[in-house]
Amino acid sequence: xxxxxxxxxxxxxxxxxxxxxxxxxxxxxxxxxxxxxxxxxxxxxxxxxxxxxxxxxxxxxxxxxxxxxxxxxxxxxxxxxxxxxxxxxxxxxxxxxxxxxxxxxxxxxxxxxxxxxxxxxxxxxxxxxxxxxxxxxxxxxxxxxxxxxxxxxxxxxxxxxxxxxxxxxxxxxxxxxxxxxxxxxxxxxxxxxxxxxxxxxxxxxxxxxxxxxxxxxxxxxxxxxxxxxxxxxxxxxxxxxxxxxxxxxxxxxxxxxxxxxxxxxxxxxxxxxxxxxxxxxxxxxxxxxxxxxxxxxxxxxxxxxxxxxxxxxxxxxxxxxxxxxxxxxxxxxxx
Amino acid sequence: xxxxxxxxxxxxxxxxxxxxxxxxxxxxxxxxxxxxxxxxxxxxxxxxxxxxxxxxxxxxxxxxxxxxxxxxxxxxxxxxxxxxxxxxxxxxxxxxxxxxxxxxxxxxxxxxxxxxxxxxxxxxxxxxxxxxxxxxxxxxxxxxxxxxxxxxxxxxxxxxxxxxxxxxxxxxxxxxxxxxxxxxxxxxxxxxxxxxxxxxxxxxxxxxxxxxxxxxxxxxxxxxxxxxxxxxxxxxxxxxxxxxxxxxxxxxxxxxxxxxxxxxxxxxxxxxxxxxxxxxxxxxxxxxxxxxxxxxxxxxxxxxxxxxxxxxxxxxxxxxxxxxxxxxxxxxxxx
Numbered sequence: 001x002x003x004x005x006x007x008x009x010x011x012x013x014x015x016x017x018x019x020x021x022x023x024x025x026x027x028x029x030x031x032x033x034x035x036x037x038x039x040x041x042x043x044x045x046x047x048x049x050x051x052x053x054x055x056x057x058x059x060x061x062x063x064x065x066x067x068x069x070x071x072x073x074x075x076x077x078x079x080x081x082x083x084x085x086x087x088x089x090x091x092x093x094x095x096x097x098x099x100x101x102x103x104x105x106x107x108x109x110x111x112x113x114x115x116x117x118x119x120x121x122x123x124x125x126x127x128x129x130x131x132x133x134x135x136x137x138x139x140x141x142x143x144x145x146x147x148x149x150x151x152x153x154x155x156x157x158x159x160x161x162x163x164x165x166x167x168x169x170x171x172x173x174x175x176x177x178x179x180x181x182x183x184x185x186x187x188x189x190x191x192x193x194x195x196x197x198x199x200x201x202x203x204x205x206x207x208x209x210x211x212x213x214x215x216x217x218x219x220x221x222x223x224x225x226x227x228x229x230x231x232x233x234x235x236x237x238x239x240x241x242x243x244x245x246x247x248x249x250x251x252x253x254x255x256x257x258x259x260x261x262x263x264x265x266x267x268x269x270x271x272x273x274x275x276x277x278x279x280x281x282x283x284x285x286x287x288x289x290x291x292x293x294x295x296x297x298x299x300x301x302x303x304x305x306x307x308x309x310x311x312x313x314x315x316x317x318x319x320x321x322x323x324x325x326x327x328x329x330x331x332x333x334x335x
Numbered sequence: 336x337x338x339x340x341x342x343x344x345x346x347x348x349x350x351x352x353x354x355x356x357x358x359x360x361x362x363x364x365x366x367x368x369x370x371x372x373x374x375x376x377x378x379x380x381x382x383x384x385x386x387x388x389x390x391x392x393x394x395x396x397x398x399x400x401x402x403x404x405x406x407x408x409x410x411x412x413x414x415x416x417x418x419x420x421x422x423x424x425x426x427x428x429x430x431x432x433x434x435x436x437x438x439x440x441x442x443x444x445x446x447x448x449x450x451x452x453x454x455x456x457x458x459x460x461x462x463x464x465x466x467x468x469x470x471x472x473x474x475x476x477x478x479x480x481x482x483x484x485x486x487x488x489x490x491x492x493x494x495x496x497x498x499x500x501x502x503x504x505x506x507x508x509x510x511x512x513x514x515x516x517x518x519x520x521x522x523x524x525x526x527x528x529x530x531x532x533x534x535x536x537x538x539x540x541x542x543x544x545x546x547x548x549x550x551x552x553x554x555x556x557x558x559x560x561x562x563x564x565x566x567x568x569x570x571x572x573x574x575x576x577x578x579x580x581x582x583x584x585x586x587x588x589x590x591x592x593x594x595x596x597x598x599x600x601x602x603x604x605x606x607x608x609x610x611x612x613x614x615x616x617x618x619x620x621x622x623x624x625x626x627x628x629x630x631x632x633x634x635x636x637x638x639x640x641x642x643x644x645x646x647x648x649x650x651x652x653x654x655x656x657x658x659x660x661x662x663x664x665x666x667x668x669x670x
Contacts, residue, residue, distance in 0.1 A: 119454060122491050132493045134486070135530040146522065150530075151469070154489035156457050158467045187481065195470040195485075 003295035003331040006040055013052040016041070020049070020064075021057060029068045031321040038077060039328035042292055043084055050081070072280045073322040079288035080329065085120035088113065089128050091285060092121065092153070096136045103145060105285070106137060107250050108264070110152040111257035115159055122154075144185040144247045151194035152254065158197040168200065172207035179238045184248060193254055202259050208235045232256070262294055266301035269310065273317050283314075283326070291329040299330065309333070338630035338666035341375055348387040351376070355384070355399075356392060364403045366656040373412060374663035377627055378419055385416070407615045408657040414623035415664065420455035423448065424463050426620060427456065427488070431471045438480060440620070441472060442585050443599070445487035446592035450494055457489075479520040479582045486529035487589065493532040502535065507542035514573045519583060528586070533593050540594060543570045567591070597629055601636035604645065608652050618649075618661070626664040634665065644668070 011019075016037050023030035023037075041049065053061040065077055079087055088109050095105035110118060125133040134154050141149055171192050178186040192204065213234030239252050256264045265286050272282035290298055302310040311332035318326060346354075351372050358365040358372075376384065388396040400412055414422055423444050430440035445453060460468040469489050476484055506527050513521040527539065548569030574587050591599045600621050607617035625633055637645040646667035653661060 119491075126491075126493050126495075130493065130495055130497050132491055132530060132532070134490065135493065135532075138526045138530045142522065146526070151485060151489065154486065154491070155469065156454075156461075156467055156489070158461050158465065158470065160461075160465055162465050187477065191473045191481070195467060195473045197467070197470075 001294060001296035002042070002292045003299070004040060004042065004291050004329060005331065006042055006045070010045070013045070013048040014056065016049050017053045017056055017061075020053065020061070024064055024068050031069075031073070032324075034065075034069075034077065035321065035325050035328055038081060039325055046081055047083060071322070072284070072318075073320065073325060075280070076284045076288060076322060076325050076329075079284055080291075080325075083124070084289070084292075085117065085124040086128065087288060088117075088121040089124035089133075091289075092133060093125065093129055093136070096140045098140070101140070103141070103149060103246065103250055104253055106149050106153055107253045108257055108268075110149075110155065111254055112261040112264070115156045118153070119156060145250065147185065148190055148194070148247065148250055148254070151190065155194055157195070160197065161199045162197075163199050163203045165203065168203035168207045169211075171196070171204045172211060175204065175208055175235060176212045176238075179235070182241060184239065184241070184251065189251075193251070193258075198258050205233050205235050205255070205259060209233055233259070262297040262301045265290055265294075265298045266305060269298070269302055269313075270306060273313050278317050280322075283318075287326055287329050295330055336629060336631035337377070337627045338634070339375060339377065339626050339664060340666065341377055341380070345380070348380070348383040349391065351384050352388045352391055352396075355388065355396070359399055359403050366404075366408070367659075369400075369404075369412065370656065370660050370663055373416060374660055381416055382418060406657070407619070407653075408655065408660060410615070411619045411623060411657060411660050411664075414619055415626075415660075418459070419624070419627075420452065420459040421463065422623060423452075423456040424459035424468075426624075427468060428460065428464055428471070431475045433475070436475065438476070438484060438581065438585055439588055441484050441488055442588045443592055443603075445484075445490065446589055447596040447599070450491045453488070454491060480585065482520065483525055483529070483582065483585055483589070486525065490529055492530070495532065496534045497532075498534050498538045500538065503538035503542045504546075506531070506539045507546060510539065510543055510570060511547045511573075514570070517576060519574065519576070519586060524586075528589055528593075537594050540568050540570050540590070544568055548572075568594070597632040597636045598640075600625055600629075600633045601640060601645075604633070604637055604648075605641060608648050613652050615657075618653075622661055622664050630665055 019033060019037055023033040037049075038046065050061045053059065053064075062078060062081060065081065066074065069077055079091075082090065092106055092109050094100045095102040109121065113121065122133050125131075129136070134150055137153055138146055138150050174188050175192060178184070178189050183189070193201070196204065233255070236252055236255050239248050239255070242248060253264065256267075268282055268286050272279040272286070286298075287295075299310045302313075306313065311327055311330060314326050314330065315323060315332070354368060354372055358368040372384075373381065385396045388394065388399075397413060397416060400416065401409065404412055414426075417425065427441055427444050429435045430437040444456065448456065457468045460466075464471070469485055472488055473481055473485050509523050510527060513519070513524050518524070528536070531539065568590070571587055571590050574583050574590070577583060588599065591602075603617055603621050607614040607621070621633075622630075634645045637648075641648065646662055646665060649661050649665065650658060650667070
C-alpha cells in the first residue's frame with residue numbers, strides 16, 4: 001500500500017508547473033512549495049508534470065531541480081521525480097560502478113520488482129547508458145557473485161500462482177543437500193533461486209522448513225504466519241554459515257527479497273538509520289522506490305522489529321527540507 | 336528481405352475468412368485455396384484473419400487447420416499461421432522437452448531474434464506454458480550447456496552500433512587466451528559471447544582475426560567481405576577442437592547466429608535437405624520463421640554454398656501440398 005497522499009482536488013499539471021516555476025524564481029528557492037507539490041503526486045502525475053514543464057518552459061524539470069536544490073534534499077527530490085524504471089536504471093548503474101559498487105542493490109531491484117518492471121528497467125538502462133544491464137553487471141563481477149547476479153537481473157519470473165508440490169519437495173531436498181554440504185554456490189542452488197516463480201519458491205522453502213527445519217521455524221506456511229513469526233525460514237538460517245561472506249549475504253538477500261520484501265526493506269531502513277551518520281543513500285533509495293508500492297507494510301515491519309514507528313525514527317535522524325520530504329513521502333502521524 | 340508476395344489488391348480479412356471456410360467445407364479440403372491465401376499474407380494480416388475467423392465463426396482458425404490438414408503440410412501451415420512470438424515459444428518449448436530436445440534451436444532463437452522479439456517470446460512462453468522459458472531451459476540442462484544457454488535466452492542485447500575499440504581489443508585477447516588454453520567453458524568466454532552487443536562482438540571477432548587469425552581469415556572486416564569470404568572467422572575455426580562436442584558446437588552456432596545469421600540458416604537448410612529422408616521439422620522451422628525476415632539473403636547464401644538454388648533443392652526433395660506451400664513461402668522461379 002502506498003504511503004503518499006494525493007489531494008482530492010488535484011491541480012492540473014499546468015497549474016503544478018506554474019507553482020514549481022514560482023518556487024524556483026526570485027531570491028532563494030521555496031522548498032516547502034516544491035515538497036507540497038511533488039511529494040503528493042503519484043508516478044503518472046509526476047510524469048505529466050515533467051512533460052508539461054518541458055513543453056511550457058522548454059526546460060527539463062529534473063535539471064531545474066538539480067540547479068535549485070542541494071545535498072540530501074536534492075537527492076531525494078530527484079530520485080522521487082524520476083520515472084520508476086529510469087530511477088532503478090540509475091540506481092543499478094551506480095551499483096555496478098567501481099566506487100559506488102553495491103551488489104545488494106542489484107539483488108534488491110532484481111527480486112522486488114515485478115517481472116515486467118524489471119524488464120522496463122533493462123530497457124531504460126539501455127536508453128540511458130547505451131549498454132545492457134547484464135553486460136555491465138557481468139563485466140564488473142566475477143565468480144560466484146556473477147553466477148548469481150546475472151540470472152537474477154535478467155530474470156522474467158513467471159507470476160502466476162500455480163505451484164507444483166512434487167517440484168517443491170524435490171527442490172527443497174536439493175537445496176537442503178547442497179547447503180548441508182556447504183556447496184552454497186552449486187549450480188542447482190542458483191538455478192532454483194534465480195528461475196522459479198515466487199509462488200513456487202515459497203512452496204519449496206515451506207517444504208524445506210517442514211522437512212529439514214527446527215521446530216521454531218515451522219511457521220512459515222502463510223503470509224499471516226510469516227508476518228508474526230520472529231525467525232527467518234530454515235533455509236535462510238542455514239545460509240548463515242559465514243556471516244561475512246558476501247556471496248552468502250547476497251543469497252540470503254535474494255531469498256528475503258523474493259519471499260518477504262517488506263521485511264527486507266524494513267531491515268535496510270533500520271541499518272541505514274542506525275548507522276553512525278545515517279546512510280542517506282540507502283534511506284533515499286528505499287523511500288523513493290517503495291513509497292508508492294508497499295511503504296505502509298514496510299512501516300508495520302519496521303515497527304514490529306524496532307518498537308519505534310518509522311516516521312519517528314526518521315524525524316529524529318534527519319532534519320530540514322530533507323527530513324520534511326521523507327516524512328511527507330512515508331506519511332506521518334505526529335512525528 | 337521477405338520472400339513472400341502479398342497481392343496488390345488485398346482481400347479484406349472477412350473475405351479471406353469466407354474463402355478459408357469454403358476450403359474446409361464439403362468433400363475433402365481445398366488445399367490450393369488455403370495456400371493461395373495464407374502463404375501470401377504477412378504476420379499482421381494473418382493475425383487479423385485469425386481474429387476475424389474467431390469472431391465470425393466462433394472457432395479458432397488454428398484448430399480448424401489442425402482438423403483439416405495432416406502430416407508435413409499441416410506442420411508448415413500451422414507454424415506459419417502462428418504469431419511469430421508464439422511460434423518461437425512453441426518451438427523452444429519442443430526444444431526443451433526430453434524427447435524432442437534440441438539445444439541448437441534454443442541458440443538459434445536466442446541469437447537471431449531482435450532483443451524485443453526475444454522478450455516477446457519469453458512472454459508468449461509464460462502465457463502458453465505457465466512457466467518461464469529460463470526455468471525450463473535451466474531445468475532440462477546442466478553443466479556448460481546450461482551455463483551458455485540460460486544467459487543466451489534471457490539476454491536483452493543492446494542494439495545500438497556504438498563500439499568500443501579498446502574493449503574489442505582486450506576481449507579479443509581474452510577470447511584468444513582462453514581458447515588457446517582450451518578453456519572453452521571459461522566464465523569470460525561465456526560472458527563476452529552472451530552479453531555484448533552484436534556490433535561490439537563483431538568488432539571483437541575482427542580484432543581476433545587481425546591479431547590472431549591466419550592470413551586466409553583476415554577478411555572478416557565488412558559485411559561485403561564477410562559475404563564473399565569462403566572461410567569462417569578465426570575464432571569460429573579455433574572452436575573446432577573437438578567437432579563432436581555439443582558444447583563447442585553450440586558455441587560455434589552462437590557466434591555464427593549472432594554475426595552471420597543468413598549463413599547459419601542456409602547451413603541448417605542444407606543439412607535438413609541433404610539428410611537421408613529430409614529433416615522436415617528443421618525445414619519448416621527455418622522457412623516459417625525467416626520467410627518474412629531475411630529469406631532472400633538466406634537464398635543467396637544457400638546458392639553460394641551449394642551451387643543450386645534453394646527453391647530447386649526444395650522442389651526436388653518435397654512433394655504435394657507441402658512442397659507447394661514451402662515454395663510459395665520462399666518465393667520461387669521456375670522450380
